[in-house]
Amino acid sequence: MEFPSADDIKAAANRISPWVHYTPVLSSQTFNKRFETQLFFKCENFQKVGAFKSRGAVNAVFSMEQARAEKGVATHSSGNHAQALARAAALRNIPAYIVMPENAPKVKVAAVKGYRGQITFCKPTLEARETTLKKVIAETGATEVHPYDNLQVITGQATAALELIEEKHDLDLILCPVGGGGLLSGTALSTHYFSPKTRVVACEPAGADDAYRSFVSGKRVLSVNPQTIADGLLTSLGYFTFPIMQQFVDDVVTVEEESIIEAMRLIFERMKIVIEPSSAVPFAAILENKVNVKGKKVGVIISGGNVDLEKLPWQS
Amino acid sequence: MEFPSADDIKAAANRISPWVHYTPVLSSQTFNKRFETQLFFKCENFQKVGAFKSRGAVNAVFSMEQARAEKGVATHSSGNHAQALARAAALRNIPAYIVMPENAPKVKVAAVKGYRGQITFCKPTLEARETTLKKVIAETGATEVHPYDNLQVITGQATAALELIEEKHDLDLILCPVGGGGLLSGTALSTHYFSPKTRVVACEPAGADDAYRSFVSGKRVLSVNPQTIADGLLTSLGYFTFPIMQQFVDDVVTVEEESIIEAMRLIFERMKIVIEPSSAVPFAAILENKVNVKGKKVGVIISGGNVDLEKLPWQS
Numbered sequence: 001m002e003f004p005s006a007d008d009i010k011a012a013a014n015r016i017s018p019w020v021h022y023t024p025v026l027s028s029q030t031f032n033k034r035f036e037t038q039l040f041f042k043c044e045n046f047q048k049v050g051a052f053k054s055r056g057a058v059n060a061v062f063s064m065e066q067a068r069a070e071k072g073v074a075t076h077s078s079g080n081h082a083q084a085l086a087r088a089a090a091l092r093n094i095p096a097y098i099v100m101p102e103n104a105p106k107v108k109v110a111a112v113k114g115y116r117g118q119i120t121f122c123k124p125t126l127e128a129r130e131t132t133l134k135k136v137i138a139e140t141g142a143t144e145v146h147p148y149d150n151l152q153v154i155t156g157q158a159t160a161a162l163e164l165i166e167e168k169h170d171l172d173l174i175l176c177p178v179g180g181g182g183l184l185s186g187t188a189l190s191t192h193y194f195s196p197k198t199r200v201v202a203c204e205p206a207g208a209d210d211a212y213r214s215f216v217s218g219k220r221v222l223s224v225n226p227q228t229i230a231d232g233l234l235t236s237l238g239y240f241t242f243p244i245m246q247q248f249v250d251d252v253v254t255v256e257e258e259s260i261i262e263a264m265r266l267i268f269e270r271m272k273i274v275i276e277p278s279s280a281v282p283f284a285a286i287l288e289n290k291v292n293v294k295g296k297k298v299g300v301i302i303s304g305g306n307v308d309l310e311k312l313p314w315q316s
Numbered sequence: 317m318e319f320p321s322a323d324d325i326k327a328a329a330n331r332i333s334p335w336v337h338y339t340p341v342l343s344s345q346t347f348n349k350r351f352e353t354q355l356f357f358k359c360e361n362f363q364k365v366g367a368f369k370s371r372g373a374v375n376a377v378f379s380m381e382q383a384r385a386e387k388g389v390a391t392h393s394s395g396n397h398a399q400a401l402a403r404a405a406a407l408r409n410i411p412a413y414i415v416m417p418e419n420a421p422k423v424k425v426a427a428v429k430g431y432r433g434q435i436t437f438c439k440p441t442l443e444a445r446e447t448t449l450k451k452v453i454a455e456t457g458a459t460e461v462h463p464y465d466n467l468q469v470i471t472g473q474a475t476a477a478l479e480l481i482e483e484k485h486d487l488d489l490i491l492c493p494v495g496g497g498g499l500l501s502g503t504a505l506s507t508h509y510f511s512p513k514t515r516v517v518a519c520e521p522a523g524a525d526d527a528y529r530s531f532v533s534g535k536r537v538l539s540v541n542p543q544t545i546a547d548g549l550l551t552s553l554g555y556f557t558f559p560i561m562q563q564f565v566d567d568v569v570t571v572e573e574e575s576i577i578e579a580m581r582l583i584f585e586r587m588k589i590v591i592e593p594s595s596a597v598p599f600a601a602i603l604e605n606k607v608n609v610k611g612k613k614v615g616v617i618i619s620g621g622n623v624d625l626e627k628l629p630w631q632s
Contacts, residue, residue: 024340026362045588046342265625272361272621274588305588309581310631 001243004155006193009186012152013159016058019091020048023160025167030270035286037293040171042164045275045305049083049111051232052160052183052303053147057084059156060145061092069094072142076122076129078104079232080306081147086117097142099133101125105308148182149238158186164299165195172296175282177303178202178211178252179233181241187301188248198299199250201291203282205230206254211237215245215252229257229313232278232303253291259284261313267302268312276307317559320471322509325502328468329475332374335407336364339476341483346586351602353609356487358480361591361621365399365427367548368476368499368619369463373400375472376461377408385410388458392438392445394420395548396622397463402433413458415449417441464498465554474502480615481511488612491598493619494518494527494568495549497557503617504564514615515566517607519598521546522570527553531561531568545573545629548594548619569607575600577629583618584628592623 026041044052061073072095075085082098089096098117100109101124112119122132137144145153160183161174174191178184188200204211208226214237223236237245245252264280266287267273279302285291286298320328342357360368377389388411391401398414405412414433416425417440428435438448453460461469476499477490490507494500504516520527524542530553539552553561561568580596582603583589595618601607602614 050588268590268625272366272590274584274590309584309628312625312628315626315631 001240003244004151004158004189008155009158009162009190009193012059012155013162015062016055016156016159019058019088020054021046022163023047025164026271026273028271035293036295038297039293039300040164040168040298041271041300041302042160043273043302044160045273045279045302047304049080049087050304050306051080051084052157053080053084054087055159056153056156056182057081057088057145058091060150060152061085061088061094063152064143068143072097072140073145074133074137074140074142075099075145075147076133077147078108080304082108082117083111083115085145086112086115089117090115095140095142097136097140099129099136101129146238148180148235149240151240154182154186154189154240154244156186157183158190160301161187161190162194164301165190165198168297168299170297171195171198171299173291173293174198174200174299174301175203175285175291176200176301177230177233177278177281178204179278180235181211181237181245183301183303184249185241185244188244192248200248201285202245202249202252203285204252204254205233205260205281206256208233209254211245212252212254214242215249218246228260230260230278230281232276233281253285255281255284255288255290259288263287265314274305274307275302276304277313279303279305317556319560320467320474320505324471325474325478325506325509328375328471329478331378332371332472332475335374335404336370337362338479339363341480342587342589344587351609352611354613355609355616356480356484356614357587357616357618358476359589359618360476361589361595361618363620365396365403366620366622367396367400368473369396369400370403371475372469372472372498373397373404373461374407376466376468377401377404377410379468380459384459388413388456389461390449390453390456390458391415391461391463392449393463394424396620398424398433399427399431401461402428402431405433406431411456411458413452413456415445415452417445462554464496464551465556467556470498470502470505470556470560472502473499474506476617477503477506478510480617481506481514484613484615486613487511487514487615489515489517489607489609490615490617491517491519491601491607492617493546493549493594493597494520495594496551497527497553497561499617499619500565501557501560504560508564516564517601518561518565518568519601520568520570521549521576521597522572524549525570527561528568528570530558531565534562544576546576546594546597548592549597569601571597571600571604571606575604579603581630590621590623591618592620593629595619595621
C-alpha cells in the first residue's frame with residue numbers, strides 16, 4: 001500500500017491554504033505548572049466549520065480533475081464532515097450530495113443547507129446510509145469522499161500536524177484523538193516525515209476502543225456498539241487508516257468518560273476555549289497519567305469545537 | 317484634574333509586560349459577512365486570571381515605592397479584581413488583604429487564597445465592605461487599590477487598547493463595555509493619544525445604565541439597584557472615571573438583556589471562545605444596531621472569560 005508522501009502533504013498545505021485557517025497554537029501556564037510539562041494545543045476548533053474536517057474535505061475537492069469534479073461529491077455523514085464537504089464543494093462551485101439520517105440534528109441539517117449541500121434523508125442505520133449513498137452516486141455520477149478512509153482526506157488532515165511541527169520544534173510527543181483515524185493517520189505521517197524523533201500517541205475513549213484493540217492485536221477490529229460522549233470518535237478504523245496507524249503511531253491509550261468530561265471542563269475554564277468532547281480525549285490521557293509528559297514538550301491536537309451548548313456534559 | 321498621559325500608559329505597558337499576557341486579536345468571517353464590517357476582538361478573556369483586571373492590578377502594585385508596598389495592598393471585591401490584586405501582590409511578594417462578602421462564591425474565595433490573598437469576610441452590603449476595608453487598612457497600613465477609581469489601575473487597563481491599536485491600525489471605532497469605567501476610561505485615553513481619529517463608544521446594559529444617564533446629563537449618576545446578567549457592570553462610575561468618560565468617550569449606548577445573552581451565545585458558537593456576559597455587551601450593541609459598523613473597522617474589547625459554566629445564560 002502506498003501512503004501519502006511528504007511532498008503530497010506539502011502540496012496539500014499549499015492547495016488548501018486559501019480556504020482554511022492556519023490555526024493558532026495555545027498554551028496554559030496553569031496546566032504546564034500542574035503537570036510539569038510544556039503543552040502546545042493546536043486549536044482546530046478555530047478551523048473553518050469548527051473542526052479539522054475542513055482540511056481533508058477541501059484537499060479532496062480541490063484535488064479532483066475538473067471533468068470529474070463537475071459531477072459533484074457525495075458522502076453520508078451527520079457530523080462535521082458533512083458541513084466541511086458541502087462547504088468545500090461550494091467553494092469550487094460543484095454539487096455536494098449529502099446523505100443524512102432523518103434524525104440528524106436540525107442545526108446540522110441547516111448548516112449543510114447553508115453551504116448549498118443537497119441532502120437526501122434516510123433511515124438512521126449504517127446500512128440505510130450506505131445503500132442511499134450508493135443510489136445517489138449511481139444517479140448523479142458524483143465521487144464519494146469518505147470522512148476518513150480516503151487518501152486525499154488523510155493528506156489534508158496531515159496539514160494540521162505539519163503546521164504544529166513547523167511552529168513548535170523538537171516536540172517529544174504529539175497526542176491525537178482517534179475515531180476513524182483520519183486525523184490520527186495524517187498526524188502520524190506528518191510527524192514521521194517532518195519531525196521523526198517525535199512520538200505519536202493516539203488517545204481513545206475506553207468505551208470506543210477499537211483502535212486500541214486493533215493496535216495491540218495487529219488486526220483491524222470494528223467498533224461494536226461503542227458508548228462515549230466523544231461522539232466524533234464512534235467510528236472504526238478504515239482500510240487506509242489502520243495500516244498507517246500500525247506503521248507510524250507509537251502507542252494507543254484509552255481514557256474513561258469521567259476524565260474526558262473533566263478534561264473538557266478544565267479546558268473551558270482555564271483556556272477559555274470552546275471544544276467538543278472528542279477534543280478533550282488527549283488531555284484526559286494526561287489527567288489519567290496514561291502518558292508521561294513530565295519535563296517534555298507535548299503537542300496536543302484539539303480536533304474541533306462543535307458542541308451542543310444547550311447542555312454541557314458536566315451539567316446536571 | 318490631571319489624567320494619565322501617553323507616557324504613563326507606555327510606561328505601564330513596559331512595567332506590566334513580564335506579568336501579563338499580550339492577548340490575541342481574533343476575527344470571525346461569519347460576523348464580518350453578516351454585519352458587512354470588520355470586527356477585531358481584543359481577547360482579554362485569555363488574560364491572566366481570565367480578565368483585563370490583571371493589567372490594572374499589576375500596574376498599581378508594581379508602581380508602588382518599596383516601603384509602602386511592603387505594608388501590602390487592600391481592596392474589597394468578590395470578583396475578578398480580588399484575584400487580580402492577590403496575584404499581583406504575590407508576584408511582588410507583598411501581602412494582599414481582600415475583604416469579601418461572606419456569601420462570595422467558594423470558587424472565588426479559593427482563587428484568592430490560591431494567590432495567598434488574606435481574606436476578611438464581612439456582611440454582604442456595600443457599607444459593611446467599606447467599613448471592614450477601612451478597619452483592615454487601619455490595622456495593617458496597607459494601601460487601598462480600588463477596582464477602577466484609581467489612576468494606576470486606569471493606566472494599566474489602558475494597555476489593552478494600546479495593544480489593539482498597535483496591532484490594528486486605522487480603526488474607525490472601538491466598542492468597550494462600561495461598569496465602573498476603569499476599562500472604558502483606559503481605552504478612551506489610549507485611543508485619544510495613540511489613534512485620535514478612532515471613536516470610542518461605551519456599551520452598557522439598559523438595566524445598569526448609570527454611565528448612559530451620567531453621560532447625557534453631564535452629572536455623575538449612581539447605580540441604584542441595577543439588574544443585569546452582566547455582573548461585571550453593576551458598579552457606578554467613579555471620581556476619576558466619570559470625567560475621563562465625559563472628555564474622551566464619544567458615545568454611550570445601552571442594550572437589552574436578551575441581546576447580551578444572544579451575543580454571548582453567538583460568540584461561544586461561532587468564535588469558540590468562552591466569555592463572561594459583560595464581554596458580550598459591545599457585540600450586543602452591534603446586534604441591536606445601536607452602533608453603525610457597516611463598512612467600518614471596529615475594535616471590540618472582550619473584557620473577560622470568568623463565567624459560571626454550571627449554567628450558561630441561554631440554558632433553561
